[in-house]
Amino acid sequence: MRTSIRISVVFWTIALLTALGWWISRILVFKQIFFEHAGIAVTQRQVADLYNSTADPRPQLIPKIIHQVFHNWKEPGNDALPEDWARNRDTCTKPNPDFKYILWTEKSSRDFIEREYPWFLKTYDGYRHKVQRVDAVRYFILLFHGGIYLDLDNGCKGDLTPLLYYPLWITDGGRGALSNNILAAQPNHPYWARLTMSLIPYDYNWFFPYATISYASGQWFETAIWEEYHSLLPKPEENPNIEHRLYRLMMDDRPEADEWVFFTQERGGTWVNWDNRMFLWIGDHLFLFFLMIVGAVSGTAWLSLKAMRRYRQGGYTRLSNRSSSI
Template structure:
């Protein structure tokens, strides 16, 4: 009996260790260390208004939507981003052009692309491929620009911090072939799982939770300065006089759980609107 109890205890210990191992990345999100990589006010808002550091992220504004008919709700934000950045090239990605891009440049991913059950997963994936391939600054279309994004071009990569922890994938930027986004591409197939609940499936396969886990893994063993991913803090994102963006009423898809569960699941059948910025110095 004592021997059997010993086996049971060891079995439970092994199970607990396995569960901790499998959920370590999620647990690590509880310990937010993003402030050490935060973009500083002096970098984003220099006293004399002059940006001393050269651009490393290129300039182009890519917008992605299911077709060419952008909803009126998001058109003012889209127009603001374009007009504030007249020196940026502008490209609109649609469902068709996004798939053509994947088929031509990343054929190894096409079967995964086509097998995603929700269009939002393809909308998430295309932003990662666009950043890894072209570089630039990605912005959801409901994030209208209120100032020029040039200060964000001076770091190799950045993402936006969320509260209370983790990062979002609605605003982010990188140089072409940045190692973080190469890592993201390399893990999309691995994380393509069905978690039964659509919201969780999306969040953990291609969405912000997936991206947050990728960043935790990326930073685990240290990152050289040139390969760091900097953090855009909430006050620099919106609602302050020096913020870069203003949010349009009606977010793209990721409503809170209550709204999602009260009949908004049809949003999963729509592309959210997205804006991506890339270009040359």
């Protein structure tokens, strides 16, 4: 009996220590996702000023295309944008009449994946949450067509031409993970190639809908691949004349942050699950949350080790045999 208890305690101790190691590794990954971002941060004002001050025009790298994705989950088949999103669209198309505008519907999105990337169709159709298809298709659109992608709740303040002279940029809210609400690239950029090829291995159910969406196809996923991509680039000192890093366009909405020159943010909340509020709290208290995780796992491991020592030092008393006479 005592031996079996010891084996059980040892088993659970090893399991808990393994879990602790796993959580520490996740914390290190999340540290990169939420706190340390590679690439070159540029403000919208810097982009505009550089464009206006450059005497010799640089080569335009990003094609003049604006992409948006509208999958009408409430009324399938109705591809007319709601009035407020139509106004947002107009703020982008009217100041940029020489840009091609493409609205990707649920049908055209799936047809595009089936036609150009059939190897991904099974994963695309099998996503647990509908918003994951909206996430995924934007990456393939930029890989194939290039251009500028905007979420429907984003609008524009004017001419987007100054943003076209970079090979690729994504948006950075200045806190937490990088954003995937506004993105841009030249066609066939290797970052989007690496990201789209990573969608299948990252397609994992994390139980919580918010975590599954974010880390399987959304912002956490995009940020993880961003850091991975930059870790594989040549170091700046290896060839200082060539810039391999990609750009992060800052979109911090805090009052003290840099002004937004090109974009606006209107209503959001197009996908809400029961755990959103919990993860929003975690996002505002990341350090405290990680301390709680480490403390809980460490405390459980310590209690298990203490229980094992108690069994080693303790014992049991053999009861003497007593015969009873009748």
